[in-house]
Amino acid sequence: MAREFLEAGDPRLRLACEDPDAFFDHLERFEAGVDLPRNRVRQTWFWLYRGERMIGASRLRHRLIRFLQRDGGHIAYEIRPSERRKGYGTEILRLTLKEAAAIGVRRALLTTDPTNAASIGVIRNNGGTFGGNSVSLESGQLLNRYWIEIRADRG
Numbered sequence: 001m002a003r004e005f006l007e008a009g010d011p012r013l014r015l016a017c018e019d020p021d022a023f024f025d026h027l028e029r030f031e032a033g034v035d036l037p038r039n040r041v042r043q044t045w046f047w048l049y050r051g052e053r054m055i056g057a058s059r060l061r062h063r064l065i066r067f068l069q070r071d072g073g074h075i076a077y078e079i080r081p082s083e084r085r086k087g088y089g090t091e092i093l094r095l096t097l098k099e100a101a102a103i104g105v106r107r108a109l110l111t112t113d114p115t116n117a118a119s120i121g122v123i124r125n126n127g128g129t130f131g132g133n134s135v136s137l138e139s140g141q142l143l144n145r146y147w148i149e150i151r152a153d154r155g
């Protein structure tokens with residue numbers, strides 16, 4: 001899956017291709033919440049599978065800090081290019097919101113590029129309501145913010 005992202009010109013999983021050990025060390029450090037870079041918090045990765053085939057990934061941040069309130073929010077996700085527009089983006093966010101509920105998040109923040117129609121579709125399909133714009137402290141990019149209320153019994 002990581003190779004497919006790279007071949008499509010998306011470098012987000014480059015480390016997984018080039019140095020899998022370093023990639024899994026990185027994941028474990030984030031899961032444990034130790035030795036994190038500035039502006040990062042404890043984070044859990046989830047993998048979406050259809051049978052044996054890995055379809056996508058999501059990341060759940062365990063708390064919001066000032067940086068994430070502007071850029072990143074609670075949850076990020078991606079679906080491999082060959083499996084897009086089949087509802088998997090909507091599904092991975094639905095499942096990750098259940099995990100968020102399990103760690104006590106009651107109101108999830110998501111941020112996205114205003115031109116990312118696919119991500120906005122995923123958020124709206126999960127009940128996201130527009131919460132205004134922000135400007136990323138890192139990139140200076142304008143972002144849309146959305147809130148999703150999470151019921152404790154979310155199924």
Ligand SMILES: CC(C)(COP(=O)(O)OP(=O)(O)OC[C@H]1O[C@@H](n2cnc3c(N)ncnc32)[C@H](O)[C@@H]1OP(=O)(O)O)[C@@H](O)C(=O)NCCC(=O)NCCS
Pocket residue numbers: 075076077078079080083084085086087088089090091112116117118119120121122125
């Ligand atoms: C965003 C992303 C996860 C969407 O995944 P997906 O599996 O294609 O999403 P879905 O199939 O659930 O589609 C969700 C909605 O967006 C719409 N949509 C999907 N791709 C679209 C596109 N390229 N342009 C316009 N609308 C699009 C779908 O039609 C659907 O709307 P509908 O339910 O009203 O028909 C995927 O495009 C991706 O991985 N992008 C790169 C990473 C990224 O941008 N992540 C989000 C920011 S953290």
